[in-house]
Amino acid sequence: MGDLWTTRVFRFFMALLTIILLLKIFGYYYPIRAREKFIGLQGQTNSLNDTDLMDKKIQIHLLDSGNPAKGQTLMDKIRKALKAAAEKSNSSFNQQFNRNHISNVIPTKLMYEPGHMLDEIDEDRICPYKGKDIKVLFLTNSALGNAEARMAIRQTWGHYASRIDIGHAFVLGQGTNETLNKAIDEENYLYGDLIRGNFIDSYKNITLKVISLLEWAARHCSQAAYIFKTDDDVFINVPKLLEFLSTHSAKRTMYGRLARNFKPIRNKLSKYYVTTDEYAEDVYPTFILGPAYLFTGDILHELYEHSLNRPYLWLEDIVVTGVVPESLGIKREDSYCFANLVTTYNPCVVNYHVSLHSIKPIQQYDIWNTMQNKTTKC
Ligand SMILES: *[C@@H]1O[C@H](CO)[C@@H](O)[C@H](O)[C@H]1NC(C)=O
Ligand SMILES: *[C@@H]1O[C@H](CO)[C@@H](O)[C@H](O)[C@H]1NC(C)=O
Ligand SMILES: *[C@@H]1O[C@H](CO)[C@@H](O)[C@H](O)[C@H]1NC(C)=O
Ligand SMILES: *[C@@H]1O[C@H](CO)[C@@H](O)[C@H](O)[C@H]1NC(C)=O
Ligand SMILES: *[C@@H]1O[C@H](CO)[C@@H](O)[C@H](O)[C@H]1NC(C)=O
Numbered sequence: 001m002g003d004l005w006t007t008r009v010f011r012f013f014m015a016l017l018t019i020i021l022l023l024k025i026f027g028y029y030y031p032i033r034a035r036e037k038f039i040g041l042q043g044q045t046n047s048l049n050d051t052d053l054m055d056k057k058i059q060i061h062l063l064d065s066g067n068p069a070k071g072q073t074l075m076d077k078i079r080k081a082l083k084a085a086a087e088k089s090n091s092s093f094n095q096q097f098n099r100n101h102i103s104n105v106i107p108t109k110l111m112y113e114p115g116h117m118l119d120e121i122d123e124d125r126i127c128p129y130k131g132k133d134i135k136v137l138f139l140t141n142s143a144l145g146n147a148e149a150r151m152a153i154r155q156t157w158g159h160y161a162s163r164i165d166i167g168h169a170f171v172l173g174q175g176t177n178e179t180l181n182k183a184i185d186e187e188n189y190l191y192g193d194l195i196r197g198n199f200i201d202s203y204k205n206i207t208l209k210v211i212s213l214l215e216w217a218a219r220h221c222s223q224a225a226y227i228f229k230t231d232d233d234v235f236i237n238v239p240k241l242l243e244f245l246s247t248h249s250a251k252r253t254m255y256g257r258l259a260r261n262f263k264p265i266r267n268k269l270s271k272y273y274v275t276t277d278e279y280a281e282d283v284y285p286t287f288i289l290g291p292a293y294l295f296t297g298d299i300l301h302e303l304y305e306h307s308l309n310r311p312y313l314w315l316e317d318i319v320v321t322g323v324v325p326e327s328l329g330i331k332r333e334d335s336y337c338f339a340n341l342v343t344t345y346n347p348c349v350v351n352y353h354v355s356l357h358s359i360k361p362i363q364q365y366d367i368w369n370t371m372q373n374k375t376t377k378c
Contacts, residue, residue, distance in 0.1 A: 109308040112208055113198040116216055117174075120185075122192030123220055126167045131224030131297070136241065137167040139213045142232040144175045144201050147187060149232040152361035154191065156368035160238040167221065169193045170232070171213045173201025207307075207316040214304035214320070217297075224297045229320075231291045235356040235367045241294070244337065244354055254321055256293035258334040260286045262318075278313045279323075287322025292338050292355035295330075302328055345370060348378035 127134055138161070142150055150170055161168035172194055175181055188194040197212030199205050210229065217227055226245065230236060248255075262284045264274040295303075306324045313319050325332060337354045345356070345363070350370045359367065 108207070108211070108310055108312045111199075111312055112211055112308055114215060115198050116212065117196040117198075120188045120192055121169070121195060126161075126169045126193060127217075127221035127224065128164075129223070131167070131221035133165055134167050134221065134224040135165040135245065136226045136228050136294075137217060137221050137224040137297075138169075138228045138230060138236065139195070139217060140168070140170050140230050140232055140234075141206070141209055141213065142170040142172055144172055144177075144180055144184060146232050147183065148361045149364075150187070152364035153232060154193075156364045157236045157238055166238070167224070169195050171195045171197070171209055171216070173197055173199045173205060173209060173212075175201055204314045207312065207314050207319055210316040210320050211304065211307050214300060214307065218300045218304045222297065222300060226294055227297060227300060228292070228294045229290075230293075230355065231357075233357065233359050234291050235350075235359045235364055236292070237350065237354055237356075237371060240337065240351070241354045244335070250331065250333075251296055252299050252329075253331040253333060254288055254293055254295040254299075254325060255333050255335050255338070256288035256321070257336075257338045257340060258286055258332060259284075259289055259317075262287070272315070274313065274315070278311055279318075284318050285322045285326035286332060287318050288332055289338075289340060290317030290321075291340065291357040293317075293321055294338075299325070299328070299330055302330075347371075347373055347376040351376075351378050 127137055131137060138158070140150075140153060140158075153168075153170075158168050160166050170193055172184070174196060175184075184194065184196075188196075195213070195216050197209065197215075199208040199212065201209070213229060217224070221227075228236070228241070244255075263282060264279050264284065265272045266276075267273060303320060303324055306328060307320055310319070310323065313323075321332065335354070337352060339353045339355060340357045342349055342353070342356060345367050347370050350356070350367055356367065
């Protein structure tokens, strides 16, 4: 009996070992081989000179970042930056490439192409006179396909932008789907409120989106007293926010829901995996949760400039409300009225909060209606 069990346990572990081994081969070794084959690097590493090797490595990087077909421009930019770095430190390209900070991560500045598609944006309505009279400029990150969410916002809380002292616009990237592009052009022709940056709109490019948002505001609305960054699945209680502002008058400050002692996830299998190249320390600085944060207009330009001066990390809130302001000595204040998930939207919950997150388009109307009900006392 005992022997039988030992055999079973042994077999079980052998089977387990085989499965792990197979997973390793297919999950790790195979992709590396495939990449090398793809770019023709197989077996010829030694015969390549530095310049060629560097080009190959940049190609691997672009392949890893899901972007093998990236045009010549980015390659040239990276090559130039590496050459300058190599000359400065008197080392070879290859040594430079293998230094941690360049080996796996593209500096944000090289990824970001400044500027926006400015035609048709109604700048005079969103932010007249560079924001001289603007109390709050709301900038709402939106994905290309979320036309319904944008419409719900325009017809509910976004309507406050008809006030002279409040501005609102959506921030988007660009897409390759011609049908969708045409629909967005039409939408912008009708509403003039779509700010579109020079980057491909995607989840992992969300930091580029926020940098684009900062750039637009710094260029076109630098006098605004406050900027409110939000997403298209957030409801904003504008009167509550104005009440909040009437009791605050700090400079160089960001407000929202603080996240403290969050750690980078180092598990390669996680969707939120962050390499030590992207972020080296074990703990993130205190940051503000991304769906809704408010900040004083006086730090716009600094936030923009400094967000570009670091390795690219796609977790936008950690970069823009954590790492960067921490390095600039910008204060972050916790405000409980910036909510994340709440499960009921009764009048008291709605009246108490500046922002509510994870709101479907249809719920924007419900919450808007709830907010109009003045008969309840909370
Ligand atoms: C590197 O090798 C390629 C051919 O593989 C050659 O065209 C190029 O000039 C070489 N570069 C240097 C810096 O030697
Ligand atoms: C750069 O390195 C070379 C050889 O490795 C050495 O001869 C030279 O003195 C170095 N130059 C500087 C400025 O350090
Ligand atoms: C392009 O967008 C349209 C509208 O959103 C969608 O119906 C279509 O499937 C998309 N085409 C591709 C190739 O993704
Ligand atoms: C992010 O944007 C850059 C710049 O437009 C683009 O080259 C890249 O493909 C985008 N990344 C993803 C994952 O879409
Ligand atoms: C307003 O709220 C009160 C109390 O919650 C409720 O009885 C009433 O039906 C609401 N009115 C509307 C128009 O929803």
